Amino acid sequence: MPGLEDLYREIILDHYRNPRNRGELDAPPAHRVEGFNPLCGDEIIVYLDVDSDRIADIRIAGQGCSISQSSASMMSSAVKGRTTEEARAVTRAFKAMMSIHESSLDGEPDGLVGGADGSGGGDGDVKLGDLEALRGVVKFPVRIKCATLSWNTLAQGLDEATEPV
Amino acid sequence: MKLDVARIRKDFPILEQTVADRRLVYLDSASSSQKPRVVLDAMTDYYETTHANVHRGVYGLAVEATERYEGARDRVARFIGAPSSRGIVFTKNVTEAINLVAHAWGRTNLGPGDAVLLSEIEHHANLVPWLMLAEERGVELRYLPMADDYSLDLSDLDRLVDGVKLVAVTAMSNVLGTLTPVRRLADAAHAAGALCLVDGAQYVPHLPTDVTELGCDFLGFTAHKLCGPTGIGVLWAREELLEAMPPFLGGGEMIRDVRLDGFTPNEIPWRFEAGTMPIAEAIGLGAALDYLDGLGMEAVREHEVSLTGYALRHLTERFGDELTIHGPAEPSARGGVLSLALRDVHPHDVSQVLDQDGVCVRAGHHCAKPLMRRLGVGATARASLYVYNDTDDVDALADSLGSASDFFAL
Ligand SMILES: Cc1ncc(COP(=O)(O)O)c(C=O)c1O
Numbered sequence: 001m002p003g004l005e006d007l008y009r010e011i012i013l014d015h016y017r018n019p020r021n022r023g024e025l026d027a028p029p030a031h032r033v034e035g036f037n038p039l040c041g042d043e044i045i046v047y048l049d050v051d052s053d054r055i056a057d058i059r060i061a062g063q064g065c066s067i068s069q070s071s072a073s074m075m076s077s078a079v080k081g082r083t084t085e086e087a088r089a090v091t092r093a094f095k096a097m098m099s100i101h102e103s104s105l106d107g108e109p110d111g112l113v114g115g116a117d118g119s120g121g122g123d124g125d126v127k128l129g130d131l132e133a134l135r136g137v138v139k140f141p142v143r144i145k146c147a148t149l150s151w152n153t154l155a156q157g158l159d160e161a162t163e164p165v
Numbered sequence: 166m167k168l169d170v171a172r173i174r175k176d177f178p179i180l181e182q183t184v185a186d187r188r189l190v191y192l193d194s195a196s197s198s199q200k201p202r203v204v205l206d207a208m209t210d211y212y213e214t215t216h217a218n219v220h221r222g223v224y225g226l227a228v229e230a231t232e233r234y235e236g237a238r239d240r241v242a243r244f245i246g247a248p249s250s251r252g253i254v255f256t257k258n259v260t261e262a263i264n265l266v267a268h269a270w271g272r273t274n275l276g277p278g279d280a281v282l283l284s285e286i287e288h289h290a291n292l293v294p295w296l297m298l299a300e301e302r303g304v305e306l307r308y309l310p311m312a313d314d315y316s317l318d319l320s321d322l323d324r325l326v327d328g329v330k331l332v333a334v335t336a337m338s339n340v341l342g343t344l345t346p347v348r349r350l351a352d353a354a355h356a357a358g359a360l361c362l363v364d365g366a367q368y369v370p371h372l373p374t375d376v377t378e379l380g381c382d383f384l385g386f387t388a389h390k391l392c393g394p395t396g397i398g399v400l401w402a403r404e405e406l407l408e409a410m411p412p413f414l415g416g417g418e419m420i421r422d423v424r425l426d427g428f429t430p431n432e433i434p435w436r437f438e439a440g441t442m443p444i445a446e447a448i449g450l451g452a453a454l455d456y457l458d459g460l461g462m463e464a465v466r467e468h469e470v471s472l473t474g475y476a477l478r479h480l481t482e483r484f485g486d487e488l489t490i491h492g493p494a495e496p497s498a499r500g501g502v503l504s505l506a507l508r509d510v511h512p513h514d515v516s517q518v519l520d521q522d523g524v525c526v527r528a529g530h531h532c533a534k535p536l537m538r539r540l541g542v543g544a545t546a547r548a549s550l551y552v553y554n555d556t557d558d559v560d561a562l563a564d565s566l567g568s569a570s571d572f573f574a575l
Contacts, residue, residue: 003521004518004521004572008514013573040512040513040528040529040530040543040544041530041537041543042513063543064513064543065511065512066511066513066573067513067514140517143517146513
């Protein structure tokens, strides 16, 4: 049986205790997107300020377990200041890391997991950095949803923010 | 008579398992209980010796299968003190039992301007069917609030019950353990000219149940929480109510006659049992009730009051302000359901640490989101007790909570 240290790496606990980019942005002009994990009641709210294709600012609100909160915190650091295309590439790479079990768990129809096969193009070069610490989550299949909640919410936010008007 | 837990544990094959060389500590019976061997054997024996479809053949096996299935119905009637088996309808679970009432009784008797009184502490199973009805035909829903001591606040009952057609409440909260004053609510409903439905999912498995004493008109419960199999539940209703209700699902078995231009429904209770029913499961439920009556429901209740008291004392002494237990402080006012909040450690993380020690609790909103909002939490870690639990299980829970507290120390 995998041990707790496989799941709760030090860097994860650090992001949980000291979440980055916590707070809210005025929406509008920012985009506000909510994500729910109906299984456990975790809720996440992502605020995105997208300025000509770049994520100028991002804030995270809501509540959840250490895995969902730390994943959201790391996500916000990873995509802040990046272009929406870059943010999508990181999202695909992260979801690929998590998708090993997720697709077989419930076949989530969000179309993002598709990027896992490399069809996103060049995602193999994406450096996940600190996010690698979340790799241990796949050994705890019920917690994968916690780790991907903020990313699914971000993906939805990016789609809304970049929709042609 | 006291329960002999060491002996009882031997009746449950799953409890022989060990996790990390320690005995499995199963504290999630409020979600679903484990099954004693006699229940499993009853179902296997039925399949090996007696299976045929019921009510459909004149050959020996079919007759015997029908007798066993109908025998289970009689068994259920005896267990809940129902005047006759004609009031016992088999369903898939209590959720279906409540939906049956909302559909067959609700759609006949409720329309715009009619009101139903529920409570704030209900399981989604006793909320969503009524919310659907409210959306569909403008039925007004009212709610009895929860008081700060986790009981139902009845101070405004007279006003709330005035003009309603149905009072539908749980007899025991699956989150707080709170026992609700069913008799008083049923009497208030009747005085107001309304009926009373009781969600007995958490009550019937743990306390002696007598529908006449409860005074309600409908009672639903589910077999898998009382040592029985999944896939079968019960709706009991006063016979004259069932008589007046149209069918719920349509198909075979629920009809007396079918023509190309119409049908005549069957008598009660079969009118509400469309299609081939979970026969083996009904027989398993009968065996579960035999098992519980063998232990004695008074003894089951006594055991749980005493073990809950031990848990409340022990956990409070050990963790003090670090641990919040959302529920009544007095064991006699509640069942053995302990919704725990350990400081600000998220329930998911708590239950993850507990899982490492083989301690099974449920983390989440327990299908009671409005109650979670009222408590101001997103989730709790819930430990729940049953006949096979003892003080060793509570001690293991406490030790494991201690580890979780250390692990997530800031
Ligand atoms: C109070 C209460 N009502 C209803 C239910 C639903 O039971 P089932 O899923 O068997 O229909 C439960 C259990 O989950 C419960 O605790």
